[in-house]
Amino acid sequence: MATKVSFLPKGMGSLSRGLPPAQPGTLFVLGSDGGMSVAPDTGFQLLFGRNQPDVHVCVGAGDTCVSRRQGLITHGYSRWLLRNTGKLPIRFPGSRLVLSGDEAELPGGYTPLFVVAPRQEHLLEVRIAAGAQGQGAGVTDVYGEETLDRDARDLSETEKLVLVCLAQRYLRDDPQPQPLTWARAAFELSGLRPGERWTPKRTAHVVARVRKRLSTRYGVPGLMEDEVPQPVGNALNHHLITDLLVTTTIVKADLALLAGRTAS
Numbered sequence: 001m002a003t004k005v006s007f008l009p010k011g012m013g014s015l016s017r018g019l020p021p022a023q024p025g026t027l028f029v030l031g032s033d034g035g036m037s038v039a040p041d042t043g044f045q046l047l048f049g050r051n052q053p054d055v056h057v058c059v060g061a062g063d064t065c066v067s068r069r070q071g072l073i074t075h076g077y078s079r080w081l082l083r084n085t086g087k088l089p090i091r092f093p094g095s096r097l098v099l100s101g102d103e104a105e106l107p108g109g110y111t112p113l114f115v116v117a118p119r120q121e122h123l124l125e126v127r128i129a130a131g132a133q134g135q136g137a138g139v140t141d142v143y144g145e146e147t148l149d150r151d152a153r154d155l156s157e158t159e160k161l162v163l164v165c166l167a168q169r170y171l172r173d174d175p176q177p178q179p180l181t182w183a184r185a186a187f188e189l190s191g192l193r194p195g196e197r198w199t200p201k202r203t204a205h206v207v208a209r210v211r212k213r214l215s216t217r218y219g220v221p222g223l224m225e226d227e228v229p230q231p232v233g234n235a236l237n238h239h240l241i242t243d244l245l246v247t248t249t250i251v252k253a254d255l256a257l258l259a260g261r262t263a264s
Helices: 157-166 182-192 200-217 235-246 252-258
Strands: 005-008 027-031 034-038 046-049 071-076 079-084 103-105 109-116 121-128
Touching: 005 027, 027 046, 027 071, 157 182, 157 200, 157 235, 157 252, 182 200, 182 252, 200 235
Parallel strands: none
Antiparallel strands: 005 034, 027 034, 027 121, 046 071, 071 079, 079 103, 109 121
16 A cells, blocks of 8 residues: 555656555646655645646646646545646646636546646646545546647737626636527626627627637637538637637636626
8 A cells, every 4th residue: 555645756657547556535646757646634735836846746847837836636525626726727628627716626537637838738647546536437538739829819808898708607617618698698798888789790790700810810720610510509609718718818807897797
C-alpha cells in the first residue's frame, strides 16, 4: 500500500493505463514533470500550476498564460473537488469549462483535464482509485483542437452586451448550458436598453456578424453553417461562446452588464 501522500515519477506513463496499489478514493494527479498521489483522509490540498517550485504538480511550464497557481484539488464529504484559482479555464473532456473561481466535483476513475491557454491546451491527468467514489467510466479520448492566435477577441460595446446576454447560462454555471433563444435574448436586451428596438432578427444579426468576423480574422472553426453537420441547432452559437470563454473575451464579471437579470 502506498503512503498517504507520495510523489509520482516523471516517467511513470499515463494514468489511463492503471494505478499502483492504493487506498480506495486515493487521488492521483500527473503533469508533464511527474505528479502526486493523495489519500482521501489526509486533509492535503493539492496545488497545481505553472510555477514548479511553488506547486505540487506542474502544468504548463514555460507558458506564461498559465497561472503560477492555476488550480487546487481538495477532499471533503467523500468527494474530490477541483477549484480553478487561475485566470484560464480548465476543461473537462468534451466542452465543459470550469471558469476562474469556480469549483467542480471530480468523478471516479480517469479524467484528463486541460488548462486552456490561447495557443495550447496543457494536459493534467487525474485518476481516483475505485472504491470510495465508484468505478470510473474508463479512458476518455484526449482532446486536440485548434490553436488560438491571440487572447481576447475585439468586440464593440453592443456586441459584448449581446454576447454576454446570449452566453449568460454558461457564465452562471449551468451544468448543461445552452445559448439563449433569439426571442429570449431580444426580450432581455429590450429590458436593458428600453430606448432601442431589439428584435430576435436584430439580435441574430449582431451575433452572425461576430461569428463571421472571428471565422475570417482569427480562423476560429465551427462558426459558419457550412462547417457544421446538419442539423445545426445551437452548434454555431455554442462554438462561438466556447471560443469567447476560452479566450477570456467574456468572463463571469461581465454578468454585471445584465444589471441583475437572470436567464429563464
